[in-house]
Amino acid sequence: MIELRPRCQLQQLTSHIRLFGTSMINQLFTLLSLGSLFYTAESLNSNEKDDELLFTEFPKESPHIVRHSYFKQEFKLGYKLKLFCKATGHPRPQIVWYHNGAEVNPDKGRTIRYTLHDSTLSSFLDVDPTTIADAGEYECVASNAKGNHVRSFKAHYIL
Structure with missing residues (x-):
């Protein structure tokens, strides 16, 4: 797990990236600029206090x-x-x-x-x-x- 900014963490899995914490919008741009991959976002829950998104990665081709x-x-x-x-x-x-x-x-x-x-x-x-x-x-x-x-x-x- 990598901490990008206070209260926002990134967890790299085999084919997914999980981003959770606060400041999700700001972190999205940081996440999308990582490497030569792009991601689609999927909400993991509907609780606004626990902001958590799952990003499925696809290598650019x-x-x-x-x-x-x-x-x-x-x-x-x-x-x-x-x-x-x-x-x-x-x-x-x-x-x-x-x-x-x-x-x-x-x-x-x-x-x-x-x-x-x-x-x-x-x-x-x-x-x-x-x-x-x-x-x-x-x-x-x-x-x-x-x-x-x-x-x-x-x-x-x-x-």
Whole structure:
């Protein structure tokens, strides 16, 4: 057990950290800055006099794109182009799409959908209807506090 400040103690367990005493809010920031771990808080009781929280630790993990569309994509002009990217990491990564170096924003003809599941995020980019301008390089960039992971796709049209 480590005493952080008067009347506030920290107990490190195998996969949990228990913080109890007074000044919980001030100690939370100290706790969150310890090492390369982050924590989720869970109240152990409802008694305001005995402030006690249990923090479950999760090691931070850089994002990793685990599934994605094929590298080369062909599309017919006027039809749909569909790209897919699924990333995992801790904390759960965010996914941003790029086309020829510019961020893709949803607008008429471009739809971006997301599906969340635990520590994974799936993203779908649909371009419908396609034009000549939709050819080029697409990138799926998964990022979190630990880093980035990029997958590139080449899309060209066929007549």
